[in-house]
Amino acid sequence: MQGKTILLIVGGGIAAYKSLELVRELRRAGARVTPVLTEGGARFVTPLSLGALAEAKVRTSLWDLEDEASMGHIALSRSADLVVVCPATADLMARAAAGMADDLAATLLLATDTPVLMVPAMNVRMWLHAATQRNVAMLRDDGVTVMSPDEGEMACGEFGPGRLPQVPAIVGAIVAALAPKSHQLAGKHALVTAGPTHEPLDPVRYLGNRSSGKQGFAIAAALAAEGARVTLVAGPVGLATPAGVTRVDVVTALDMAAAVEAALPADVAVMVAAVADWRADVAATKRKKVAGETPAPIHLVENPDILHGLAHGRRRPQLVVGFAAETGDLIAAATAKRLRKGADWIVANDVSEGIFGADATDVHLVTADGAEHWGAMAKADVAARLVARIIDAL
Ligand code: CTP
Numbered sequence: 001m002q003g004k005t006i007l008l009i010v011g012g013g014i015a016a017y018k019s020l021e022l023v024r025e026l027r028r029a030g031a032r033v034t035p036v037l038t039e040g041g042a043r044f045v046t047p048l049s050l051g052a053l054a055e056a057k058v059r060t061s062l063w064d065l066e067d068e069a070s071m072g073h074i075a076l077s078r079s080a081d082l083v084v085v086c087p088a089t090a091d092l093m094a095r096a097a098a099g100m101a102d103d104l105a106a107t108l109l110l111a112t113d114t115p116v117l118m119v120p121a122m123n124v125r126m127w128l129h130a131a132t133q134r135n136v137a138m139l140r141d142d143g144v145t146v147m148s149p150d151e152g153e154m155a156c157g158e159f160g161p162g163r164l165p166q167v168p169a170i171v172g173a174i175v176a177a178l179a180p181k182s183h184q185l186a187g188k189h190a191l192v193t194a195g196p197t198h199e200p201l202d203p204v205r206y207l208g209n210r211s212s213g214k215q216g217f218a219i220a221a222a223l224a225a226e227g228a229r230v231t232l233v234a235g236p237v238g239l240a241t242p243a244g245v246t247r248v249d250v251v252t253a254l255d256m257a258a259a260v261e262a263a264l265p266a267d268v269a270v271m272v273a274a275v276a277d278w279r280a281d282v283a284a285t286k287r288k289k290v291a292g293e294t295p296a297p298i299h300l301v302e303n304p305d306i307l308h309g310l311a312h313g314r315r316r317p318q319l320v321v322g323f324a325a326e327t328g329d330l331i332a333a334a335t336a337k338r339l340r341k342g343a344d345w346i347v348a349n350d351v352s353e354g355i356f357g358a359d360a361t362d363v364h365l366v367t368a369d370g371a372e373h374w375g376a377m378a379k380a381d382v383a384a385r386l387v388a389r390i391i392d393a394l
Contacts, residue, residue: 002030004178007080007114009105010050012040014155015087015121015164020045022086023053025171034080035059038092038105062104073104077112082177085109087121087164088146090132096144097135116144117177119170124160140380141214142240143221147173183227184391190228191266191317192220193273193306195235197253201298202283209274213237215323215361216272218383220245223270226387231263235273253279253303260306268319268390271307271343279303311342319393321345321386327352334366344368344393347386365389 006026010019019041023033033054037047047058062073077083085092085105092105096118101107109116118139126132127149136146147170150163165173194216198206213234220232221242230245233256241247248263250256253275260269278300287295311320322343326333327350334348346366362376365386374385 001026001175001178003032004030004081005032005034005079006174007034007036007077007083007108007112008054009036009038009083009085009092009108010041010045011038011085011087011089011092011105012043013087013089013121014044016041016044018164018167019086020049020053021167022084022170023050025167026174027053027055029171032056034076036076036105036108038103040089040091059104062107073107074111077108078114080112080114082174083109083112083114083116084119084170084174085116086119086170088118089120090122090126090129090135093118093120093132093135093139093146097138097142115177117173118144118146119165119173120146120149120162121164122149122162123156124154124158124162127162128160140378141217143243145173145177185223185226185228185387185394188228188267188394189265190220190223190230190390191233191260191263191269192216192223192230193233193235193256193260193269193271193275194220195237195239196274197235197256197276197303198251199253199276199279199303200251200282201280202285202287204286207276207278207280208236209276211235211237211274213239215379215382216270217242218379219270219272219386222380222383222387223268223390226391228268231266233259233263233273252276253306257304257306257309260310264313264315264317266317267394268321269310269317270321270323270386270390271310272323273306274325275306276303305341307343308341319344319390321347321390324348325351331364331366331371334364335371338366345389347382 035050035054035058037060051058095106096109101110149161150165151161152163195213196209196211198208200206217239220230224230224244232245232247248259250259281299307322320343324334324337324346330348334346338346348364350362363374365372
């Protein structure tokens with residue numbers, strides 16, 4: 001941590017006083033701390049105590065002309081090695097997830113291009129509320145590291161998750177966030193497909209599926225974080241492009257097959273997309289409804305299997321990974337699929353519980369050596385673990 005600069009945003013919660021202890025630990029470890037206090041935060045700790053411990057000027061307002069002249073909020077947001085929000089309140093996380101810029105803290109979070117670590121603390125009901133959980137999931141999707149709060153008795157007398165994690169745990173998360181990435185995939189080209197495909201039926205309708213693209217985007221992000229050059233061929237999803245990833249947007253399976261072909265050669269391909277098995281004969285004009293009449297049948301044509309084509313092609317990547325969504329005898333089905341498609345590995349998801357759009361999943365990795373149960377985990381963790389295996393294999 002020696003010599004690193006941490007921009008510390010202190011939000012307005014009862015746990016704000018613990019940020020003072022955090023500042024002391026960070027200073028002790030040799031970090032510089034640039035403190036930012038929200039209006040709410042200033043009700044729990046004073047700028048004087050925060051500034052004294054940080055040995056730095058505390059910023060509070062977006063409208064401080066003197067600061068804007070010497071160091072604007074854009075420069076402030078980027079001058080740090082890491083942005084830490086502690087405590088991250090429900091309100092501040094909601095504003096950050098929505099991309100608002102209505103105070104200095106939110107503006108810094110929107111303007112920064114450095115990694116962000118949020119340390120939530122709030123009442124248990126607020127933490128468990130669907131809105132907060134949605135905001136946390138959105139922030140994680142956007143690449144923010146959000147720690148899980150501790151469980152226990154709260155200042156308000158209730159019991160459950162929502163307490164600020166212990167200061168040593170926060171320091172540990174900061175050390176991990178500052179650790180240089182190993183860049184073990186530097187010089188490698190990784191190809192990832194993600195999301196659904198949409199197969200048009202007529203100018204306004206399509207056949208689609210409920211794939212969210214989250215798993216494929218998480219894998220593309222994890223590969224890029226290890227220094228790989230990543231081409232992400234994405235079906236129609238509304239997700240942000242992960243940092244350092246080249247994205248090619250496609251709509252149909254035929255478009256996706258062409259984009260995959262155009263992206264070759266690659267060292268590794270991870271085919272996460274839920275490609276539609278069939279496409280329809282597209283009607284040139286909108287199919288009209290005629291009351292009481294049976295609609296004309298939709299004639300379906302099989303789409304090319306992109307994974308199969310890649311695995312059996314002339315320019316086969318060294319490592320080809322497929323995904324399978326299975327119910328019932330998952331291992332047997334994934335084992336057979338691995339052989340049939342010619343993939344080296346299949347990541348098999350148990351979809352009997354319904355994982356589409358969720359942030360967590362239950363997976364098995366099926367290789368030539370058999371199946372490993374990885375268990376229930378966040379999609380980001382599946383990505384991290386898979387990328388660690390890819391590094392070993394390459
Ligand atoms: N896949 C592909 N091109 C297709 C269909 C699937 O590249 N036209 C890839 C997916 O990206 C995934 C893997 O193949 O990596 C598994 O797809 P899945 O649809 O489960 O395979 P199917 O054999 O079509 O599945 P099912 O068991 O339902 O027949």
